Amino acid sequence: MIPAADPKAGRILLLACGALAREILAVNQASGLDHLDLQCLPAIYHNHPEKIVPAVRDAVAKYRGTYAKIFVVYADCGTGGQLKTACRDLGVEMLAGPHCYSFFEGNAAFAANDEITAFYLTDFLVRQFDSFVWEPLGFAKYPAKFDVLRDMYFGHYTKLVYQAQTDDPTLTQLAETYAERLQLPFERRFTGYGDLETELTGLT
Amino acid sequence: MSDEDEIILSELNDEDLVAQMFDDLYDGMKEEIEESVNILLSRDWEPYRILTEALVGGMTIVGHDFRDGILFVPEVLLAANAMKGGMFILKPLLAETGAPQVGKMVIGTVKGDIHDIGKNLVGMMMEGAGFEVIDLGINNAVESYLEALEAESADILGMSALLTTTMPYMKVVIDTLIEKGIRDDYIVLVGGAPLNEEFGKAIGADAYCRDAAVAVETAKTFVARKHNQSGATA
Numbered sequence: 385m386i387p388a389a390d391p392k393a394g395r396i397l398l399l400a401c402g403a404l405a406r407e408i409l410a411v412n413q414a415s416g417l418d419h420l421d422l423q424c425l426p427a428i429y430h431n432h433p434e435k436i437v438p439a440v441r442d443a444v445a446k447y448r449g450t451y452a453k454i455f456v457v458y459a460d461c462g463t464g465g466q467l468k469t470a471c472r473d474l475g476v477e478m479l480a481g482p483h484c485y486s487f488f489e490g491n492a493a494f495a496a497n498d499e500i501t502a503f504y505l506t507d508f509l510v511r512q513f514d515s516f517v518w519e520p521l522g523f524a525k526y527p528a529k530f531d532v533l534r535d536m537y538f539g540h541y542t543k544l545v546y547q548a549q550t551d552d553p554t555l556t557q558l559a560e561t562y563a564e565r566l567q568l569p570f571e572r573r574f575t576g577y578g579d580l581e582t583e584l585t586g587l588t
Numbered sequence: 589m590s591d592e593d594e595i596i597l598s599e600l601n602d603e604d605l606v607a608q609m610f611d612d613l614y615d616g617m618k619e620e621i622e623e624s625v626n627i628l629l630s631r632d633w634e635p636y637r638i639l640t641e642a643l644v645g646g647m648t649i650v651g652h653d654f655r656d657g658i659l660f661v662p663e664v665l666l667a668a669n670a671m672k673g674g675m676f677i678l679k680p681l682l683a684e685t686g687a688p689q690v691g692k693m694v695i696g697t698v699k700g701d702i703h704d705i706g707k708n709l710v711g712m713m714m715e716g717a718g719f720e721v722i723d724l725g726i727n728n729a730v731e732s733y734l735e736a737l738e739a740e741s742a743d744i745l746g747m748s749a750l751l752t753t754t755m756p757y758m759k760v761v762i763d764t765l766i767e768k769g770i771r772d773d774y775i776v777l778v779g780g781a782p783l784n785e786e787f788g789k790a791i792g793a794d795a796y797c798r799d800a801a802v803a804v805e806t807a808k809t810f811v812a813r814k815h816n817q818s819g820a821t822a
Contacts, residue, residue: 433781433782434781460752462751462752462781462782463752463782464752464755464781464782464783464784464787465752465782465787466784482751482752482753498700500700500701500702500727501702520660520661521661521662522660522661522662522663522665522666525662526616526662526666529616529666532618532665532666532669533662533665533666536665536669536705536708537665537705540702540703540704540726541702
């Protein structure tokens with residue numbers, strides 16, 4: 385009897401942050417990366433980096449029997465180097481760089497900018513501003529305490545930089561509104577998909 | 589709440605007023621905390637007693653509930669802001685009345701890092717525990733730490749970082765202390781969201797502190813040990 389062909393043979397699993405799902409699918413579609421499958425972990429881990437490493441470990445354990453190769457589409461993302469250590473232990477690769485703000489802009493360019501007083505929003509964070517920024521920081525729950533909280537969180541920031549992955553006037557307008565809400569000067573910077581695109585297209 | 593239900597702070601006895609201060613701290617009511625501190629002062633409470641029994645007592649509950657996932661960052665910040673209001677009144681009085689000084693700490697976020705929420709919480713709780721705190725603010729280069737440590741004759745160096753990219757700078761500071769032969773003159777405590785105990789050990793810190801309450805307890809332990817050692821060698 386001839387064994388059935390493995391349906392996942394030659395395919396790569398992208399184990400990704402949910403906040404990158406739209407961007408990954410856009411890159412895959414634009415570049416014809418039909419050999420890449422996508423599984424996402426909850427996007428809200430963006431706000432809870434301590435949950436990333438255990439979740440990645442569990443997911444790699446779950447899928448490694450199915451896929452010969454798994455690529456973790458997270459940068460360090462606030463794990464303090466622990467995700468890198470975990471990926472090394474698990475024998476899987478991951479994105480380079482400290483976080484999405486860096487790899488969207490290009491890690492080298494981002495490091496060279498040394499822009500420590502910028503608060504960044506990506507396309508995803510503009511779309512999800514209320515649930516990922518406004519509400520977790522307590523602005524919705526404590527409107528009367530806005531000034532106190534705003535100064536404690538954003539007192540040292542000097543601008544809001546919207547790193548645009550796409551040209552979408554609606555998102556730009558929203559991002560500008562959010563800068564006004566946070567009382568920060570607004571800057572829009574088109575990044576495209578940056579190093580994310582480079583890394584995904586290089587996966588074989 | 590109707591007017592009939594409104595609590596008149598000045599009409600509460602001491603015990604009830606302190607209990608109310610715990611509630612007001614928990615709810616981030618800065619003006620009420622300031623009023624209560626002034627009421628207790630008018631009743632001849634020592635500033636140090638107000639600090640420890642009312643403010644630190646209340647913040648300890650906030651800290652526990654944050655650790656246990658009952659309160660979240662915004663609530664802790666509002667509580668801290670309320671405590672800050674009380675501390676502002678008490679601080680000059682503490683010096684005048686000779687409140688006990690446990691030790692002196694220089695604290696700041698490291699070079700490249702502007703995130704100071706954790707650092708501010710630690711500073712405030714350390715002051716509440718009787719430490720003098722020299723707050724260097726944000727984005728500190730090694731020279732800034734060294735100058736302050738020497739000028740202030742500090743016991744403790746506290747460094748904070750929120751970013752994976754900035755936390756390695758803590759090692760730069762510690763290595764510089766070693767190079768200058770003064771590492772053992774100071775207790776070095778480090779903290780920040782991406783850090784862990786392993787990192788603290790790897791860079792040569794005395795301890796990693798996961799939150800403000802742990803920082804206070806760790807600082808007390810190390811200062812007591814240091815004093816004991818000084819006593820033994822005297």
